[in-house]
Amino acid sequence: MKLNIALLAGDGIGPEVIDQAVKVCNAIAEKYHHELNWRPALTGAAAIDAVGDPYPDETHEICASSDAVLFGAIGHPRFDNDPSAKVRPEQGLLRMRQKLGLYANVRPTFTFPSLIDKSPLKRERIEGTDLVFLRELTGGIYFGKRGREDNGNTAYDTCTYTRKEVQRLAKKGFEMAMKRSGKLCCVDKANVLESSRLWRETVQAMEKDYPEVTVSYEFVDAVAMRLVQWPNAYDVLITENLFGDILTDEASVISGSMGLMPSASIGDSIGLYEPIHGSYPQAAGKDIANPLATILSAAMMFEDFDLMDEAAAIRDVVNRSLEEGIVTEDLAEGGKAYKTSEVGEWLAKHL
Ligand code: IPM
Numbered sequence: 001m002k003l004n005i006a007l008l009a010g011d012g013i014g015p016e017v018i019d020q021a022v023k024v025c026n027a028i029a030e031k032y033h034h035e036l037n038w039r040p041a042l043t044g045a046a047a048i049d050a051v052g053d054p055y056p057d058e059t060h061e062i063c064a065s066s067d068a069v070l071f072g073a074i075g076h077p078r079f080d081n082d083p084s085a086k087v088r089p090e091q092g093l094l095r096m097r098q099k100l101g102l103y104a105n106v107r108p109t110f111t112f113p114s115l116i117d118k119s120p121l122k123r124e125r126i127e128g129t130d131l132v133f134l135r136e137l138t139g140g141i142y143f144g145k146r147g148r149e150d151n152g153n154t155a156y157d158t159c160t161y162t163r164k165e166v167q168r169l170a171k172k173g174f175e176m177a178m179k180r181s182g183k184l185c186c187v188d189k190a191n192v193l194e195s196s197r198l199w200r201e202t203v204q205a206m207e208k209d210y211p212e213v214t215v216s217y218e219f220v221d222a223v224a225m226r227l228v229q230w231p232n233a234y235d236v237l238i239t240e241n242l243f244g245d246i247l248t249d250e251a252s253v254i255s256g257s258m259g260l261m262p263s264a265s266i267g268d269s270i271g272l273y274e275p276i277h278g279s280y281p282q283a284a285g286k287d288i289a290n291p292l293a294t295i296l297s298a299a300m301m302f303e304d305f306d307l308m309d310e311a312a313a314i315r316d317v318v319n320r321s322l323e324e325g326i327v328t329e330d331l332a333e334g335g336k337a338y339k340t341s342e343v344g345e346w347l348a349k350h351l
């Protein structure tokens with residue numbers, strides 16, 4: 001297969017982890033006879049510095065005309081502590097999601113047998129966890145009307161959803177549940193929020209089209225609690241943008257390291273693949289960040305092209321590296337800590 005892949009390294013540790021994912025993908029391409037054409041483009045603080053825009057038109061053209069986007073991380077502390085900043089790196093990511101129509105963010109959470117004891121949660125709670133969040137990504141409070149009133153002394157952000165937006169996300173949720181265990185959980189706050197009542201009503205109306213799927217409806221606060229108590233109770237969870245942002249960070253704790261969890265943002269055409277961790281500026285340039293989340297995101301990319309053997313090969317070699325202790329310092333726990341680049345090289349070599 002011939003694939004054009006836009007390569008958006010972004011900020012902080014983004015470039016380092018992306019480099020390792022490219023090594024691994026190139027090794028896959030060689031082994032399975034694919035042709036990968038990497039198309040680097042600027043985004044985030046790096047793009048603000050270069051051209052004053054975190055998602056320049058040129059980057060959008062490159063993404064929109066590629067088969068997939070592989071993304072590192074976005075964000076820089078110099079903007080975080082400056083509430084008056086007019087242009088922020090994160091705006092680039094949000095605009096990219098919207099312009100590329102990436103309305104569904106797929107965030108799996110699973111455990112690695114060799115790492116179970118690294119999780120701060122007890123083994124008996126998390127063993128066998130295998131769930132996936134489908135987070136709505138281009139609506140809700142992230143994109144609703146916001147502003148200031150009263151001479152700047154009152155601020156508001158609004159959460160708006162249309163039935164169509166809920167339906168297209170929920171459809172992906174039902175389809176995914178059918179491929180898995182047939183269990184779908186709709187996470188909302190329908191006891192308080194009107195937008196959540198629209199979610200619930202819309203999903204309820206879709207149930208009849210998917211008789212094989214059992215749907216549960218749970219409030220977001222309760223899910224936040226149960227997720228770390230009985231993660232095994234869940235399989236596919238669908239939720240709106242902000243709830244999904246928060247719950248997926250929480251869920252990453254189950255796996256033992258945020259450096260491990262991949263994600264895919266999909267819509268009706270192109271997909272974007274990125275680790276769920278941020279730009280980790282303290283580690284930037286030190287060659288210590290864990291590249292596995294980005295590498296496992298690349299596995300999700302191959303899977304979306306129906307290249308199942310390629311995806312499985314990546315997951316297998318990642319498992320082997322964990323079992324053999326070829327890990328970065330976040331997982332080393334007293335053992336030898338390998339550099340980001342060494343982990344990438346090891347994986348590429350052992351594929
Ligand atoms: C994520 C991140 C982003 C989000 C930020 C960087 C805008 O936290 O992908 O989860 O809130 O969606």
Ligand code: MG
Pocket residue numbers: 245246249
């Ligand atoms: Mg987040």
